[in-house]
Amino acid sequence: MKTFIVLSVLVCLALADPTVYFKEEFGEGWSDRWVNSKHRSDQGKFELSAGKFYGDAEKDKGIRTSEDARFYGISASFDKFSNEGKTLVIQFSVKHEQNIDCGGGYVKVFPSDLKQEDMHGETPYAIMFGPDICGPGTKKVHVIFNYKGKNLLTKKDIRCKDDVFTHVYTLIVKPDNTYEVKIDNEKVESGELEADWDFLPPKKIKDPNAKKPEDWDDREKIDDTDDKKPEDWDKPEHIPDPDAKKPDDWDDEMDGEWEPPQIDNPEYKGEWKPKQIDNPNYKGQWIHPEIDNPDYTADDKLYKYDDIGAIGFDLWQVKSGTIFDNVLITDDVAHAEEFAKETWGASKDGEKKMKDAQDEEERKKQEEEDKKRKEEEDAKKEDEDEDDGDDKEESPKSEDHDEL
Template sequence: MDKRLLSFLIIGVVFLCLATLSQSESEDEDDGVVVTEEQDPVIEDVSYRSPTPSGSVYFAEHFDDTQQFKKKWVLSEAKKDDIDDDIAKYDGKWEVEAPQNNGLSGDFGLVLKSKAKHAAISARLDRPFKFTVKPLIVQYEVTLQEGQECGGAYLKLLSHGKQTADLRQFHDKTPYTIMFGPDKCGNDHKLHFIFRHKNPLNGTFSEKHCKKPKDRVEEPFKDKLPHLFTLHVRPDNTFTVKLDHQVINEGNLLDDFTPPVNPSPEIDDPEDKKPAEWDEREKIPDPEARKPDDWDEDAPAMVPDATATKPDSWLEDEPDMIPDPNAEKPDDWDSYLDGDWEAPLIPNPLCESAPGCGPWKPPQINNPAYKGKWHAPLIDNPNYKGKWKPRRIPNPYFFEDKNPFRMTDIAAVGLELWSMSNMILFDNIIITDDQSVADAWAAETFDLKRRKLDKEGESLFSRLVTYTNEQPWLWAVYIIVIGLPIVLVLVFCCGSSSQEKEEQRRVAEAKKTDAVSPDDDVDEDDDASQQAPVNTDSNSQLETQQEEEGAGEEEEAEASGGEVDAEEPKTEEAVSEAGGAPRSPKKHTSRKE
C-alpha cells in the first residue's frame, strides 16, 4: 500500500510540474518571449558571399575576385641590399586560393606558398590616409595553415612619397608609417605595432616599438585557425590592439613605446670625465691589520687520517686491474706495425669481495690547522665619495612632440616577409576611420568563419548544454524526465527489498524467542487459568528456572501445612527484565490439592 501511495504521489508531482512549465511557456508567449530560429540548437549551414564595404573606407580587399586582385596588387621586382644575389630576389610565390581546411564556399585568400624565400607584394590605397582628426583602423585576418617556425605575418602601411611611387621596387628599406601584425622566431612570440616617428628638428625618422602585450599571443601561431588582428590609433594618441575582438594591448603613443617619442630634456655631459682621485670603494682592507704569527698559509687543506688502519682483508698484493684472460690477439694484428699486443685491462674479480686492492693509503680528512690565504678585514673607506656620474647638461637635440599621432600619410599596404613556414593565408584587409565599418566587415567575413568552425567542432552534448543555458527552464524538464524515473526505480527495487528483509528479520526473531506475533489470535479477556502452559523442548532456561522455584515453594508449603498462592509472583514484566520474551502468567497448585 505504501508503494502505491508513493507512486501516485510522484506521478502527481510530474504532471503538476509539466503543467506549470506549460503555463510558464504560455505566459512567455503572451509576454512576447518567442523562441526564434536563432535560438534553435541546430545551426544551419553558414552561407558566405563577398562583403561590400560601406562608409568611410580607404582600402578593402577580400581576395574573392581574381581579376580584380591582379589589377590591384603588384609583385615586387626589387632586390635586397648587401646580400648574395641568389637570395636577394623577392621570388617568393603568392597565390589566391581557398583555405586548406573548413573554408567558406566562395571565400578565397592570398597565400604565401614558399618558405625560406623573400616575398613582397603591395597594393595602393583608394586614397591616401592622412593623420588629421579621424582615427586609423587597420584590420585583417591571418591563418598560419602550417603553423609557424620562424617568420612574420605582418602588414606594412607604406608612407606616401617618391619612394613608394613605383610599387614594383617595394623592398625591406621602403619607408613605411606603421608595421602591424604577428611575428615569431623560436620561443619569442610577438604582435608588432611599430611606427616611424619624424624628428621635428632635423626631419630624421626613428622606429618606435610598442610595449609587449600583457596577455600571451602564442595560440595564433600553432592552432592553424583564422585569427583577426585589429589596430586602432586615435587622434588623442591612444591606441588599442585586438586579437579576435578581444583587447590584448592598449596605451599611449607618448608613454608606451621604446625608445620614447620625446627625448630627455637633459643628458650626460660627454665631455665630463671622472677625476683620477675619485674613490668609489665603499670598503677597503684595514691597513693596520697584521697577519697572526701562527697563521700558516702553506698548511694543506686535507691530510691523511692518522687514526685509520688497514683492514685485515685488504689485498695489498693484488692489482686493481688485470689483463683480460679471455682476450685474444686479433688475427690481423701486425706486431711490426701495431707493436706488441697486450690484452685489455679489466677490474680484478678478487677485489669485488674485498675492501680494496693494491697499496693501502689512509683516507684524507680536513686539516684542522688549515686557515688558507690570509686577508686583512674590510673597514669603511674614509675616502669614499660614492658612485661617480657625469654632470647633466641640457639636451641639444631635445624636442617635445605632443601629438605623435600626426604621422606620415599612408599611400599603400604591403606584405614584405621572410618565413620558414609556407601556406600563410591573408584575408579581408580593411583600412578605415570608422570602427563600425570594421566591425561590419568582420561580421560578414571572420565571424562567419569562426561560427562555422565552432559549429563543426561542437559536439552534440555541448550544443545541448549551450541551448539549455539559453533556455534555463529546460533544466526542470531534465530533472523531471530523467530524475523521477530513477527515483521510482530505486523505490520499487531497493525500497521493497529492504522492507521484505526487515519483515523476514522480525519473523525469524519471533520464532527464536517465542514472542507473540501479530498473526497470533490471543483473547486478552480470557482467564489466565484457561491458557495451556507451553512445555516444549524449546523452553528457555528462564522458564525451567521458574518451574524449579515453584516446585520448591510447593514442597515448603506442604511441609508447613499451608497452601501456596495460586498466583505466580513473577509476572510478565519480570521475565521481560530478565532478558526473555514476554510470557503469559503461570499458576501452580499445591500438591495437597
C-alpha cells in the same frame, strides 16, 4: 534648449559613417585590385583559399601563401590620405594553419608613390605591423614606424599568437601620440609613441661638465684597520697525505723519487681579509646630474603621415600556408571592432569545430593504422614461431635416418 542641441550633435556624431580608406575581403575580382611584385623571378604565388578548416567556405577565403621557402610580395593601392588630426586603424586577419616555423605575417603601409611591381624588402614604408615567427625565440608582433627616414622598432615585447587558427591584429594610432595593439579585439599593449619608440632623442642627458668630486667616497663598507690577522692563520691549502705509503714495487731509479699524494689541508682557512665596518665618510652613490638635451625638440605630431596610399604583404616564409584576410584601414575604432566581430567573430567557433573534427578523425585513423600494424606484426611473429617449431620436430628424424 541648449541641452537638446548638444544631445542632437552627439547623436549625429555617433551616427556618422566612419571613414574607410581601404577594405578587402578577397571576394570577386580581388586579383584585379592587387598587384604582384616582379622584383624577384622566384617570387612566391598567392592563391585564394579558405584553408583546410574554416567557419564558412566562401566568406573565409583569403590569399594563401602556396610555395615553401619563398619571398612574397603583393600590394593594393587606394586614394591617398593623411591621418593628421585623426585616429588611424590598421587591421587584418592571419591564419598560420601550417603551424609556421619561420616566416612573416605582417602588413606594410606605404605612401602613394609605391612602385607596386617593384616592391621588395628595402622599399620605404610608413608603418609595418603584424606577427613574425621564427623558431621558439621569435614570436612577436612588429610595430615599426618610419620617422624622418628611419625605421623605428618598438621597445616592448609584444607576443603574437602561434597556433593554427585565424587571429585578428589591430593597430590604433591616435592623434594624441598614443597607440594601442589589439589581438582578437582584446588590448594586448598600449602607451605613448615617444616613450615606446626612439622617435626623439632623450629630453635629459648627463651634464658633460659635471664630474664626481675627487674626495667623494662612495664606499659603503671599509676594512677595519684594528682587525689583525691571527699568527696561526697561514696554513698551506694542500698537504701530503699522511696515510699514503710508498708502493712496494716503486723503483726510485726508474720512477724517480716517490712523493706522497696531496690532500686538502683541514687546517687551511683561506685568504685572510679584515672584517668590514661602516665607512664613516660614506656619502652615498654619486648621481651624475642631468641637463636639458639641446638636441631635443618636442614633436606633437609623431603619429602623422602626410601620404598613405598603399598596403602590401612583403615577407619571407619557410613553410607556406598562411592565409591573410579582412584587411581594413579606417579612422574608426568601433567600426574596426565590429568588422572583426562580423568576420573573424562569426567564423572562429566553426573553424575550431571543423579542426577538432579533423583532429579526431586523424586520431581514429592513426589508431586503426597502429592496430593493423600491430596485428600484422603479431601474425608475422606467430608464423616465425611456427616455423621454428617445425624445424625442431624435423631434427630427430634426420638423426634416425643417419643411424640407419
